[in-house]
Structure formats: structure tokens, C-alpha cells
Amino acid sequence: MSFPCWQGEINYLCSKYSVVEQILNIYGRLTALYSPVELGIMLLSVIFFLMQSHYYVFRYGRLPHYRNRRVTDHITPGGVSVVVALREDYEYVEQSIPLIMNQNYETFELVAVYVGRDHDFRDALYAAQKRYPKLTVTGVNEDRRFEISDKMACNVGVKAARYDNIILATPDVLPSSVKWLRLMARGFVGNSVVISYCGIEPGTGFANRLMRASRLMTSVRYLSAAIRGRAYRGIRGNFGITKGLYFGSKGFNYLNMNIGEDDLYVQEIVTKNNVSVVISPGCTTRERFWGDLGYWRTIRAYYDNTLPFYPLRARQYIFGELFSRTLFFASVVALVFVAPAEVKLGAVMLFALRLMTVSHVMSRICRRLGEHGLMWTLVFYDLVAPFTIFSIYIKRKTKRDRRVWR
Numbered sequence: 001m002s003f004p005c006w007q008g009e010i011n012y013l014c015s016k017y018s019v020v021e022q023i024l025n026i027y028g029r030l031t032a033l034y035s036p037v038e039l040g041i042m043l044l045s046v047i048f049f050l051m052q053s054h055y056y057v058f059r060y061g062r063l064p065h066y067r068n069r070r071v072t073d074h075i076t077p078g079g080v081s082v083v084v085a086l087r088e089d090y091e092y093v094e095q096s097i098p099l100i101m102n103q104n105y106e107t108f109e110l111v112a113v114y115v116g117r118d119h120d121f122r123d124a125l126y127a128a129q130k131r132y133p134k135l136t137v138t139g140v141n142e143d144r145r146f147e148i149s150d151k152m153a154c155n156v157g158v159k160a161a162r163y164d165n166i167i168l169a170t171p172d173v174l175p176s177s178v179k180w181l182r183l184m185a186r187g188f189v190g191n192s193v194v195i196s197y198c199g200i201e202p203g204t205g206f207a208n209r210l211m212r213a214s215r216l217m218t219s220v221r222y223l224s225a226a227i228r229g230r231a232y233r234g235i236r237g238n239f240g241i242t243k244g245l246y247f248g249s250k251g252f253n254y255l256n257m258n259i260g261e262d263d264l265y266v267q268e269i270v271t272k273n274n275v276s277v278v279i280s281p282g283c284t285t286r287e288r289f290w291g292d293l294g295y296w297r298t299i300r301a302y303y304d305n306t307l308p309f310y311p312l313r314a315r316q317y318i319f320g321e322l323f324s325r326t327l328f329f330a331s332v333v334a335l336v337f338v339a340p341a342e343v344k345l346g347a348v349m350l351f352a353l354r355l356m357t358v359s360h361v362m363s364r365i366c367r368r369l370g371e372h373g374l375m376w377t378l379v380f381y382d383l384v385a386p387f388t389i390f391s392i393y394i395k396r397k398t399k400r401d402r403r404v405w406r
Contacts (some may be wrong), residue, residue, distance in 0.1 A: 041334050042343065048328035055321045056361045059224050064364035066227050066279055068075045068187070077185035079107035080240075081136075085153035086114050088121045089171045090122060093128050095173055100131050107182040113157040114139035116150045116160050126132050136160060149258040149406060150236075155251050164243045168261070170205060172288045173198060173237035176281065176370060179184030183283035191276035193269065194240035199367050203285040206377070213374055213381040214296075214388075215287075219367060223279065225317060229272040232314040233263035238285045245269055260306045283372030297388075301396040303362050305404045326386040328354070358382060 082100065086092060100110055103256070112135065114122055125137045138160045140148050150170075158166055165188040167181075175181070187194035197219050200212040222233045237264050251267050252261050307315070335347035362378050366372075381388075 015321075020128070027350060028238075038335075038339050041331050041339070042346075045331035045335060045347060045350060048324045048331060049354060051324035052321070052328055052354055053357060055324070056357055060220050060365065061361050062227060062363075063220065063224055063279065064368045066277070066368075067299045068227075068277055077182075077189055078165055079109070080105070080165045080181055080185045080188070081109050081111050081161035081163045081165060081180070082169050083111045083113065083157035083161060083165045085150045085157065085171040086112055086121075086125075086171055087116055088118050090124065092171045093121075094125050096171070097128055097132065097135065099174055101134060101169065101211060102178055103175065103181040104118055104152070104178040107163070108181050108185075109134045109136050109162050111136045111157045111161050113152050113153045114340055114384060126222075128380065136162065136224055137237075139341065145375075147406065148259075149260065151252040151261050151269045154233065154261065158243060158246055158251070159241060165240060166243055166246065167194075167238070167240045167283075168236045170237050171285070172249070173202075173285045174288070176284045176286055179282040181319060185276040187276035188240060189276075192242045192245040192274040193234070193266070194232070195231060195234040196238040196278045196283050196285075197223065198237035198285045198287055199369065199371060201288050202373070203289075206290075207296075207375060210293065210381060211296050211376040212371070213377045214375065214385075215229065216366070216369070216371060216378070217381065217395070219369075220339045220362075221318060223277060223320070225314075226275055227228065229275075229279075229367045230317070231264050231266060231270045231275045231318075232310065236262040237287055238283075239266075241269070245274070256406055257306070257404055258311075259303055259404060264306050264309055267314070279368060281338075281368070284370050297392055297395060299401075300392050302401050302403065304392060304396055305401065310329060322386060322389060325382075329383075329386070355379070 010187075084092075097110065097112075112125055114125055114137065116122075120333075122137075122139065129135045129137045138156060140156055142148055145245055154168055165185065167184060184194055184196060187196075198215075199219070200208065202208065202212065219235070222231070225232055226234075249265075252265055256372075257264075260360050291299070307318075328352075332347045334352045336344050339347065359375065359379065363375055366374055366378075375394075
């Protein structure tokens with residue numbers, strides 16, 4: 001007597017137990033060769049390797065071939081107002097304003113918000129306004145009893161802006177090409193928030209390359225999150241928002257902080273359907289950075305004061321990769337020191353495979369973002385980043401920065 005309806009289930013159970021038996025046999029052989037500690041470290045190294053592969057292949061790996069389908073060529077973009085807060089920056093007036101005015105886009109303006117009481121600088125701004133019709137000058141008188149933050153200055157600039165599409169810039173940031181505004185303006189078509197890339201201006205010395213690598217990796221994280229519909233930050237220097245959304249969300253008045261306009265504020269206003277990510281070498285900007293690595297760590301610690309206020313999902317995304325990378329390195333080092341020769345070789349091969357994967361993905365991302373000459377620095381930064389970020393965390397925790405709160 002046969003039961004055909006049971007035959008498939010019986011075969012499934014047999015195959016299932018066969019697999020279980022194979023796993024048990026393999027485990028028995030491994031326990032005969034290696035100690036439980038060695039087996040545990042080997043398992044952890046594989047798990048953390050898979051986590052690292054997930055980040056670089058399936059998350060960061062989407063950036064090089066990303067195409068923003070929310071941007072359309074069939075609709076003409078509207079006007080754009082670039083808002084920048086200035087404090088006696090004569091170099092910006094003499095060098096930066098002419099470069100911005102040379103953008104290959106018709107409908108735009110530069111809104112310069114001067115914060116201070118230097119009449120000579122104010123006169124220089126008004127003289128530039130006469131030369132450039134697309135330059136709008138406004139200002140806020142600085143009060144010694146009450147510090148005017150950049151967020152307050154940007155609020156004045158947004159109110160004075162002529163167009164609904166606003167790009168928030170800084171005096172140290174310059175566009176990398178004359179196509180910058182045209183590409184950013186396209187991102188506003190059907191969208192309220194535009195996020196793009198702002199790198200460090202290339203310079204001489206290893207410190208400059210290390211800072212560029214750090215900025216690039218930070219940007220890779222928030223750009224890859226944004227293209228997945230989970231944006232948690234932009235960067236003031238290449239970040240846009242519509243005036244309607246800005247005033248509809250009551251501007252930057254969400255926390256009594258002098259920072260956070262490009263991350264905490266973004267987390268309040270973004271949805272899955274209102275963010276446009278524009279990635280192209282032509283729409284990137286570059287920030288001039290004058291300090292050394294010590295000053296860079298101080299600046300990083302200053303802006304990282306917003307991290308405790310991030311939502312849990314964003315913090316898990318940011319620190320998940322760093323945490324798995326650190327533990328992967330630690331497990332590989334442990335295997336090299338305590339495991340037999342064949343396991344040491346396997347650990348080194350696993351480390352090399354991860355390094356090749358990271359190098360391949362990051363080289364493609366560098367080409368997409370217009371970064372050049374950074375690969376060896378990125379490899380070095382990949383190894384030392386856990387220690388660097390931990391030192392910045394200690395610096396932020398042990399020394400309270402009074403500039404953060406107003």
C-alpha cells in the first residue's frame with residue numbers, strides 16, 4: 001500500500017536529515033582538529049566578513065551605477081537661489097563670487113548674508129552686487145551679547161531668496177564645474193530635497209589625502225542610505241531644499257543647537273518620496289580646508305555632537321559597518337596569533353578578499369564622484385578608521401564644546 005501524497009514530504013525529511021548529518025559530521029571533524037576557542041573565532045571571522053561584504057557590495061556598491069529616475073529631462077527646472085553666510089571673507093568676494101557667477105545656468109541668484117559690523121566688507125559686497133546682477137546682498141548685525149549662528153544667517157538668506165529652490169552653501173565651498181547648478185536644479189523637479197556630494201579640495205601632503213578619504217567615506221554612507229530611501233543627512237555645501245518645505249517645517253528651529261542643519265533637520269523633513277540624490281562629477285563641490293589633522297579631529301568632534309540625537313536606525317546603519325569591520329580585523333589578528341598554519345592562511349586570504357572587494361567598489365565610487373589619487377590613502381584609512389573614530393568619540397565625550405549649544 002503506497003501513499004503518494006506523503007512521498008514528497010518523506011523525501012524532504014530524508015534530505016533534510018542527510019544535510020544535518022553532514023553538518024554534524026563536519027562539526028565532529030572540526031572539533032577533533034581545533035579547540036572550541038579557535039572554532040568560535042573562525043565562525044566570527046566568517047560572519048563579520050559576510051557583514052562587510054553586505055555593506056560594500058549591496059549597499060555602497062549601488063552608488064557607481066546609480067541613476068536617479070526621479071530626475072526628468074522633459075520638464076524645465078526652475079530658478080535656484082544659492083544661500084551663503086559670510087563673515088569678513090574678502091577672498092570669497094574676490095575669487096569665489098566670480099566663479100559662481102560663471103555657472104552655465106540662466107535662472108539663479110547668489111544670496112550673500114553678511115554677519116558682522118565691518119563696513120568695509122559690507123561695501124565690498126555691495127560693490128560686487130553692482131557688477132553682478134545675480135548677486136543679492138543682505139545681512140545681520142552681529143551682537144556681542146547674542147551670537148548669530150550660521151543657521152540664523154541661513155534663515156535670513158532663505159527669506160530673502162527670490163526663487164523657491166534653495167541650495168545651502170558655505171564660504172569655503174566652490175563648484176567643481178560650470179554644470180553644477182544646472183545638474184542640481186534638475187534634482188528639484190518633482191522633489192523637495194536634493195542631496196549631492198561635497199569633497200575636500202585636493203592639496204599637497206598626506207594629511208590632505210587622509211581628510212579627503214574621511215570625507216569620502218562619510219559621504220558614501222549617507223548617499224547610499226539616501227538612494228535606498230532612508231536619507232538621514234546631507235552636507236551644507238551641496239544640499240538643497242525648497243522654500244515651501246523649509247517654512248512648512250518651521251526652518252531650523254528644532255533644537256537649541258548651533259549645528260544640525262544638514263543632518264538633524266534633514267531627518268525631520270525627508271520622506272521616501274521627496275528626496276532626489278544627484279551623483280555626477282559635474283555636480284560635486286569642493287571645500288577648502290586650512291587646518292591640520294588635529295584641527296580636523298576637532299571639527300569632526302564638534303559636528304559629531306549631533307549623533308546622539310540620530311534615530312536608532314541611522315545610528316545602527318552608521319556604526320554597524322564600523323563595528324563589523326573592527327571585529328573582523330580583530331578576529332583575523334587573533335587567528336593569525338593562535339590558530340594553526342592552515343587557518344592562518346585562510347584568515348589572511350579572507351582579509352585579502354575583503355580588501356580587494358573594498359578597493360574595487362571604492363575605485364568605482366571615486367570615478368563616479370570625481371575623486372582621483374585616493375586609492376592607497378583609502379586602503380590606509382580603511383585600516384585606521386576604527387582607531388580614528390574612537391579617538392574622536394573620546395575627545396567629544398571628555399571635552400564639552402560650548403559652541404554647540406546656544
